Amino acid sequence: xxxxxxxxxxxxxxxxxxxxxxxxxxxxxxxxxxxxxxxxxxxxxxxxxxxxxxxxxxxxxxxxxxxxxxxxxxxxxxxxxxxxxxxxxxxxxxxxxxxxxxxxxxxxxxxxxxxxxxxxxxxxxxxxxxxxxxxxxxxxxxxxxxxxxxxxxxxxxxxxxxxxxxxxxxxxxxxxxxxxxxxxxxxxxxxxxxxxxxxxxxxxxxxxxxxxxxxxxxxxxxxxxxxxxxxxxxxxxxxxxxxxxxxxxxxxxxxxxxxxxxxxxxxxxxxxxxxxxxxxxxxxxxxxxxxxxxxxxxxxxxxxxxxxxxxxxxxxxxxx
Ligand code: ADP
Ligand code: MG
Numbered sequence: 001x002x003x004x005x006x007x008x009x010x011x012x013x014x015x016x017x018x019x020x021x022x023x024x025x026x027x028x029x030x031x032x033x034x035x036x037x038x039x040x041x042x043x044x045x046x047x048x049x050x051x052x053x054x055x056x057x058x059x060x061x062x063x064x065x066x067x068x069x070x071x072x073x074x075x076x077x078x079x080x081x082x083x084x085x086x087x088x089x090x091x092x093x094x095x096x097x098x099x100x101x102x103x104x105x106x107x108x109x110x111x112x113x114x115x116x117x118x119x120x121x122x123x124x125x126x127x128x129x130x131x132x133x134x135x136x137x138x139x140x141x142x143x144x145x146x147x148x149x150x151x152x153x154x155x156x157x158x159x160x161x162x163x164x165x166x167x168x169x170x171x172x173x174x175x176x177x178x179x180x181x182x183x184x185x186x187x188x189x190x191x192x193x194x195x196x197x198x199x200x201x202x203x204x205x206x207x208x209x210x211x212x213x214x215x216x217x218x219x220x221x222x223x224x225x226x227x228x229x230x231x232x233x234x235x236x237x238x239x240x241x242x243x244x245x246x247x248x249x250x251x252x253x254x255x256x257x258x259x260x261x262x263x264x265x266x267x268x269x270x271x272x273x274x275x276x277x278x279x280x281x282x283x284x285x286x287x288x289x290x291x292x293x294x295x296x297x298x299x300x301x302x303x304x305x306x307x308x309x310x311x312x313x314x315x316x317x318x319x320x
Contacts, residue, residue: 006144012094016043017160022091023135024168027051034176037165042157044140052132055107058114058124066120067093099140105133166201167247170240170274173197198225198274202238205230206272213314221278222310227271238272248293256304260311
């Protein structure tokens with residue numbers, strides 16, 4: 001059972017940044033408006049995420065750490081296929097099988113916080129803490145040295161974690177985020193407008209030269225900011241695309257945007273952008289595999305054309 005948990009964990013939490021992503025999504029699911037991410041040694045030593053969300057009732061704490069679907073998993077083969085169905089209710093249990101986890105939480109009605117340490121078999125004890133939840137993950141892969149060996153340098157793992165925070169923070173300007181690494185505050189973003197958040201995260205070059213767009217056609221809406229090439233160096237990591245609020249890295253969408261830039265601006269510069277495509281969830285299959293986010297559109301041609309034309313029209317205003 002423990003072994004199966006650890007193998008599953010390798011899929012769900014292949015590196016510290018995957019833990020950060022799962023914990024941030026949980027905090028947002030809990031309605032948090034303020035989230036603090038504290039990392040030590042690239043997240044390998046420690047990932048502690050504190051939110052001011054609705055919290056977890058003390059009697060629910062063991063359940064939060066329990067795995068929900070293990071009975072379906074009979075072999076490694078099955079395990080691989082569970083991945084394509086999503087890991088609902090698997091994240092915390094998986095993390096707890098490969099790291100030391102402490103959850104401290106206080107709900108609005110409670111006189112004080114409660115905590116649970118270790119796993120779903122841990123005991124729930126009174127604790128102190130503000131309203132909301134802190135999930136503290138220490139010594140990732142301490143019990144699976146083979147897995148730990150695959151981790152890269154502290155700086156590389158930290159970079160991946162910071163990237164996950166940036167992606168999520170860009171899509172949620174209505175939530176305040178702060179990020180510290182080894183005790184140093186790296187980023188802090190207050191609640192504000194999308195325009196301001198994207199300027200903070202992508203820098204002043206982006207803020208000074210970007211077009212706002214918001215186009216709809218039938219069930220499709222594309223909105224956000226398309227950066228313009230500027231004199232200074234374009235950044236390779238400034239391309240953000242979201243589908244129904246989730247960050248995706250999708251060939252079809254990247255191609256549609258790139259083609260629009262080439263069509264209007266002709267250069268091979270590929271500036272920063274933050275674009276969100278919203279559509280009826282029935283028209284898209286977002287396969288939320290923990291390590292990669294793939295999308296499959298019911299009508300990919302229509303989506304490609306729509307995105308291409310929306311970006312093209314926005315850019316064409318400048319060259320007119
Ligand atoms: P899932 O998110 O798929 O339900 P997880 O293992 O990520 O599974 O989390 C298990 C459960 O623990 C969640 O469904 C939620 O009820 C609770 N939970 C986890 N993190 C938080 C949090 N930060 N605030 C409130 N509840 C949480
Ligand atoms: Mg979750």
